Amino acid sequence: MQVPYVVDERPDTGLINSKLAIWIFLASEVMLFGGLFSAYVFLRMAAPEGDFAYWGSKLSIPMATINTLVLITSSVTVVLSWASLKLKDFEKYKLYMGLTLLCASIFLVIKYFEYTGKFHHGIYPSSSTFMGIYFTLTGLHGLHIIGGMIVMGYMWLPMGSKLWDTDPDHFTNRVETAGLYWHFVDLVWIFLFPILYLL
Amino acid sequence: MSGNNQADIQEHIKVYLTIFGALAVLTILTVMASYLDVSSSEAIFLALTIATIKASLVAGYFMHLITEKQTIVWILILTFFFFLVLMLLPLITATDQTGV
Numbered sequence: 192m193q194v195p196y197v198v199d200e201r202p203d204t205g206l207i208n209s210k211l212a213i214w215i216f217l218a219s220e221v222m223l224f225g226g227l228f229s230a231y232v233f234l235r236m237a238a239p240e241g242d243f244a245y246w247g248s249k250l251s252i253p254m255a256t257i258n259t260l261v262l263i264t265s266s267v268t269v270v271l272s273w274a275s276l277k278l279k280d281f282e283k284y285k286l287y288m289g290l291t292l293l294c295a296s297i298f299l300v301i302k303y304f305e306y307t308g309k310f311h312h313g314i315y316p317s318s319s320t321f322m323g324i325y326f327t328l329t330g331l332h333g334l335h336i337i338g339g340m341i342v343m344g345y346m347w348l349p350m351g352s353k354l355w356d357t358d359p360d361h362f363t364n365r366v367e368t369a370g371l372y373w374h375f376v377d378l379v380w381i382f383l384f385p386i387l388y389l390l
Numbered sequence: 391m392s393g394n395n396q397a398d399i400q401e402h403i404k405v406y407l408t409i410f411g412a413l414a415v416l417t418i419l420t421v422m423a424s425y426l427d428v429s430s431s432e433a434i435f436l437a438l439t440i441a442t443i444k445a446s447l448v449a450g451y452f453m454h455l456i457t458e459k460q461t462i463v464w465i466l467i468l469t470f471f472f473f474l475v476l477m478l479l480p481l482i483t484a485t486d487q488t489g490v
Contacts, residue, residue: 218465218466225476
């Protein structure tokens with residue numbers, strides 16, 4: 192069965208269904224992360240003076256800066272992969288989507304080293320309030336990275352990208368929808384980086 | 391996004407690369423700003439201002455919000471309102487005198 196309005200816009204909304212759906216989903220994601228950001232503010236206000244700054248100083252700013260640049264790069268490559276499909280250049284799409292997946296992998300590898308570095312020093316989520324909210328926020332964000340990789344990996348591999356041969360417009364819209372999600376994951380990190388590492 | 395013919399897309403690509411440059415510069419700026427000798431409230435203001443500019447660039451250009459349909463803009467305005475309520479919830483503790 193074909194999902195309706197994935198290529199042609201629905202007359203009443205003026206949008207394809209998948210785009211409206213992903214934006215509503217992202218709105219719910221704003222509230223999910225918003226709840227945790229709110230918890231962060233609450234915990235920071237209640238913490239003893241300098242406690243958050245002390246535990247925050249144990250995090251690696253260089254590693255997080257590199258990760259920020261890696262995620263920003265992946266945001267550009269994913270939008271370029273969509274633009275390549277618009278230009279009917281499937282090979283370029285494969286290249287840019289592949290680069291996006293590479294960036295996502297690099298991000299997770301750096302995150303892995305950050306986490307294990309903390310564990311080696313005996314720092315766990317239970318070590319302090321700051322570490323509790325740090326691992327919760329970055330862990331949930333990391334799960335979003337993995338989720339995005341699964342979807343984009345599917346669309347990069349032949350089993351997902353074969354839709355291009357039969358219905359290129361539908362496939363292009365799928366990539367755009369996944370891209371919107373990916374930009375949101377980048378957007379969350381843009382706020383996580385300063386509040387956890389820099390402040 | 392408005393205008394999806396080949397020439398428009400080529401133009402969009404130039405915009406994407408410019409935004410990428412801006413985001414990279416702002417990332418370096420926010421790290422540099424964190425080493426400034428300012429009060430903690432000034433540091434918070436500075437970091438969040440830069441983060442908001444970066445987020446606006448991503449949402450506006452990469453997510454095409456500046457040219458997106460009104461339906462989506464209204465969904466996001468509503469979401470932003472509820473997000474603001476969530477962010478202001480901790481302030482209740484500032485006025486809560488229970489146990490003082």
